Amino acid sequence: MTEMLAPDTLVSHPEHGQGRVIIDSGATVVVRFARSIEAVLRDLITVAPSLARALVTGQLDDSRDTLLRAQALAIRSVNDQWGVFSRSRVQLLPHQLWVCHRVNRSWPFRWLVADDVGLGKTIEAGLVLMPLIASGRVRRLLILAPAKLVPQWQQRLRQMFDIRLQPHSRAIDTPQLDFWDTANMVVASIHTLRGEVSGEDGRPSKFLDAEPWDAVVVDEAHHLHADERTGETLMFQLLRAMEERRRIGSLLLFTGTPHRGKDYGFLSLLSLLRPGEFTPDEDIEPQLAKLPEVMIRNNKATATDLRGNRLFTPVTVESREYAFSAEERAFYNTLSQFIVDGRAYASSLDGRAQTARMLVLITLQKLAASSIAAIRSALVRRRARLEQTADEARTLAMREEEGRTLDDRAADEEDRTPFAILAELMDGEIARLDELIELAEPIRQEHKIRRLVDLIEGELPPNEPVLLFTEYKATQALVVNALHERFGHGGCAFINGDERLDELRRPDGSVGPKSWSREAAADAFNQGDVRFLVSTEAAGEGIDLQERCATLIHVDMPWNPMRLHQRVGRLSRYGQTRPVQVFLLRNPETVEARIWDLLNAKLERIQQALSQVMEEQEDIGQLVVGMTGASFFERLFAEGQTRRAGGLAEWFDRETATIGGEDLVDRVKTMLGQVARFDFAQVGRNLPQVDLPDLERFFSAMLDAEGRRILKREDGLEVKTPAEWADADYALQDRYAGLVFDRAAKLGKMGAARLVGVGHRLFDTALDHGLKRTGVLAQLARLTAPTLVGVIEDEVTGQGASISRVVAGARLEADGTITVLRDWELLQDLNAIGRSDDLGRSSAYDISLEDAEKRLRSAIEMQAPLLADMLTRPRVRSEMLLIPEPMTPSAG
Known part of the structure; x- marks a missing residue:
């Protein structure tokens, strides 16, 4: 008879590893292993030394x-x-190790990581996942990201951690291939998968019916938005559907702007992580006390190396002014009046007609703030469309007129047909557009671009790499041509959504297209093959450009201040060895410049107010802007165009009264005071050396x-x-x-x-x-x-x-x-x-x-x-x- 095993005897099992005996029942033995208590066959265990x-x-x-x-x-x-x-190819930082330590304290984990841009979210994700993948706890992994960031996640996790993700695409997601039942390590576009909820293809969702995921990581998680008035976005519904079907084990959300201005949306996001613990329908104050166990935020101001030395120096921002030429001023003033008149007319319209008209005018304002080249091409396209519409209206008016009797015409001599009125309105706008196009046509050398080139040549060291951002491709082409002309062809790459520019001058003087892929342009810039990289917002996220460059120039200013943080985040991130210098090109004559001045002054006052009551200094501009919302700034800049210079400041103060108001300041203060964050003074000695x-x-x-x-x-x-x-x-x-x-x-x-x-x-x-x-x-x-x-x-x-x-x-x-x-x-x-x-x-x-x-x-x-x-x-x-x-x- 086999000797009974005493309680607490150390034993080994081929599947569960080492454990200690709880009860020996003869044929079976109850053993406590590292992760579970199991009743195992006596024959399969051996007494460990x-x-x-x-x-x-x-x-x-x-x-x-x-x-x-x-x-x-x-x-x-x-x-x-x-x-x-873990096999990261970059040096690991204390806050990244701490995030791994914090998240992996529990299983399954449920966390929202809201670190500053540039602190290494991909590395943090890899550090969390690698031990779990190595131990076999995570076998099915799903990364969800915006479409343009999918290649980055695939590339970085493979290069830095050798985590090999299979990218999802509609082309391979067919009934025959059965993608979701065969792929275990996947990175996918959350924008593509949102159709799984809406049932766009009319068939059951294989994605939602697939085997559960051990871990799901969501990048840019603020897209998972819910509003008490407009409802939930499809991406939010997607995650909620996965939760309801128990398809998510562990969940890790990344976003730099977790609170988008409404408590309902913030609590809805947290409810995805901890259903039942957070609910958007209840008061937020008692729920904030639970934040330390669900939300992490680290900021650049407190990020250190393993010796406790601060990693980031404050970003230096300087303005460089330029003035319009007489021709540019005449065009700008005429366009401004055209927009004011257009807004007045649009306000008399109803419903969709008013919305459509306003959108056209806002687009023209943004284009004009970028460059005359950008607005010129838009005006020409607008005129062509109106000409076509006016011709169609005149044709319909003539047909309608032909069908009327002489008595009808005599009775309604003063009452023109709707098509006739439409044609007349179109003709009136076409005449205004012709005036603008005529003023813009001779302007081929813009003073903004001349000031830009002088700045680079006169204030920066020779061969200093420069990253430039602009909103529109027409302005981008203008900048690339100017840089080639002054500093030589072949020294400039570009990034935009189309990966192509059509109006580029070649060394022989001809004009034609050129293509740069996003990755090839970034690589050429990082490796020193080109000195300049000119980008639209296509490089505002997901590209690291700090390897050689520490100088950024905003050729124009986006109406959403959040984009400024994202742009600067391309250079102000871990691995940057020099102070980052940012230049803003501004014309004080423009309404946009005056609004930016007022907005920056207000954000500085908010920063000062919060700095006085916060233990750790932190640049909270990104949070404040994110909580205010992009639509607010869109309206602010659009309506500002109609205000006279003398009353602009007073109007601005009224419109922005809620920014930095007591409620918002208190919310930021409370949120930042509750979240979990790395503190080198407290944790530093425990960090593994x-x-x-x-x-x-x-x-x-x-x-x-x-x-x-x-x-x-x-x-x-x-x-x-x-x-x-x-x-x-x-x-x-x-x-x-x-x-x-x-x-x-x-x-x-x-x-x-x-x-x-x-x-x-x-x-x-x-x-x-x-x-x-x-x-x-x-x-x-x-x-x-x-x-x-x-x-x-x-x-x-x-x-x-x-x-x-x-x-x-x-x-x-x-x-x-x-x-x-x-x-x-x-x-x-x-x-x-x-x-x-x-x-x-x-x-x-x-x-x-x-x-x-x-x-x-x-x-x-x-x-x-x-x-x-x-x-x-x-x-x-x-x-x-x-x-x-x-x-x-x-x-x-």
């Missing part, structure tokens, strides 16, 4: 096996909490133990995969070359395949085999002090914890004091064992191994609440004891 038994018997284990197991335990513990060993190079010693020793010698080549390490590993995993290569543990290494086209860390197939295999080794008590040469490796577990089950175990160490110093080690400090100590011959031998210890274990375990227990603060009731288990050579089991 335990330190307690080894201390009684005095049986020593193989020193190499025990050291490798200790290192593997420490590596897994550090990475599960912080993701620090280890990186990929700290894995190399374990990796090399592990392969050596398997009989494989690592060869050091100029381009990295070369090793043949152990046969046993290759036989068990077909995905492993027979041989690996060029392996490096350096994020800064130039990896070439092989990229992530050469960078070793958690997530690399060969390293993960080595880590798994290290964890399966069985040593618990070993004597190590050159170990200077007895060291206990302890595992801190949670006594409480069912907490939904992503992390249920944390490794810690305790070292008994020669003077009798004990040093408690966090997992990463323990790894550093283990890596140092045998590193050099001058470490010296340990002092003699007048203490038994049993007493040493008890003292060391007690020391870890004292600090367990701090070492494993995510656990409800931490309990310490002695996993292994490493002793110096002079100490032996008979020493006590």
Whole structure:
């Protein structure tokens, strides 16, 4: 008869790993494993070696096996909490590690991350996901992003973390291919998938009926909007439908503007994360108290490196003025009057006619603020359309007139037909357009563009890379031509939504089209192949341009201030090594410039008011603008055109009374005061001071133990995969070359395949085999002090914890004091064992191994609440004891 297993006996199971016996029922045994309590077959478990038994018997284990197991335990513990060993190709930052640590405290996780632009949301997502993918907890992953950001997510997660996402497209999403039931790691456009809710194709949604996703990440999550008056956007409905069908395990939302001005929308967004805890139909104040457990916000003002040094310097913004020529002034004044008259006429119309007319006038205003070249081409197109409509109206009027009798004509001599009136109105507007076109036609050298070129040539260092933003393609072509003319052809790339400009002058003087893809233009600029990059809003998001450039010029100003933050975010982001300088081109004669002056002054006053009451300094302009809403600024600039200069300031104050009002300031203050945020002063000492190079010693020793010698080549390490590993995993290569543990290494086209860390197939295999080794008590040469490796577990089950175990160490110093080690400090100590011959031998210890274990375990227990603060009731288990050579089991 098999001996009954006593409660708390350490056992191993081929599927669940190590656990402790709760009840031995004979054929089955109830065991508590790391993530669950299972009733398993007795025949499938084996009694694992335990330190307690080894201390009684005095049986020593193989020193190499025990050291490798200790290192593997420490590596897994550090990475599960912080993701620090993930294979990101950029240096990880404290706030990014902290976000990973915070999010992965629970499972499934539900968080809204509202960091400033440029703090590395893709890296944060990768750090959160990599440990979960490596451990098998996340097998089905869905990334949802705006269409233009889908390629970026696919590229960056592959390059930085070797997370390979399959992009979704309608072309491959067919009934025959069955995409959603076969793809497990997907990145998709949320704008495309919103049709799954509306049923655009008339068939059931395979997307919503597919297997649940272990984790869903949504970028630009403010598109998931709900309004108490207009209802929910289709994208919001999509996420809600997924929730209702239980298709989402963990959910991570990213947005820089979580609160768009209405509490209802903000709470609706939070309700997607925590249904039942947040509801838009109830008062927001008591719900804000729950924000620390659902919302994270870090800002550039407090972002630091691992030494606590601030990463970002304030962005310098300067204006450069220019004036109209006489011809430009005449055109601007005439256009302004045309718009004023047009608005007056539009106000007399009803419904759609009024809306359509206003939209035309607003578009003309925006174009005029960009360049005369932009407005000229629009006026010509507008005139052509009106001419066609007027011709059609005249034809219909003539037909109507032909059908009337002489008596009808005599009776209604003063009453013209509707078509006749329409034709007359069209003719009147065409005449006004002809006047504007005539004034614009001779203006081919615009003073704004001349001032722009003079600024670059006169104030910037030679060959200084410059990023320029403009609203419209016509202005973009004007700028590209001017830069080519002054600084030479071939020195300027461009980005726009069409990836093409038609009116570009060639070196031979001819005019024709040129194409630049978004990625090719950004690469050429980052690599120094071109000095200038001129972009529309197509590069306002999703492109990193800080590699060489620290100078940005706003050729024109968008009516939505949020776009300014997005533009500057292309340069003011992690990796920028110089202060970012921004120039605004403005003409003080224009209404737009005066409104911008008033708006900037108001935002500065709001910033000052909030800075006085906030502990951490933060640029809250982006939040305030986001809470105000783009439609407000659109109306502000549009209506401002009709105001006389003398009364503009008074009108502006009335219209913007709610911006920076007490309610908004209090809301920003309350929200920022409640959210979870990284604080280096509080968290800094706990941050793991280890990186990929700290894995190399374990990796090399592990392969050596398997009989494989690592060869050091100029381009990295070369090793043949152990046969046993290759036989068990077909995905492993027979041989690996060029392996490096350096994020800064130039990896070439092989990229992530050469960078070793958690997530690399060969390293993960080595880590798994290290964890399966069985040593618990070993004597190590050159170990200077007895060291206990302890595992801190949670006594409480069912907490939904992503992390249920944390490794810690305790070292008994020669003077009798004990040093408690966090997992990463323990790894550093283990890596140092045998590193050099001058470490010296340990002092003699007048203490038994049993007493040493008890003292060391007690020391870890004292600090367990701090070492494993995510656990409800931490309990310490002695996993292994490493002793110096002079100490032996008979020493006590």
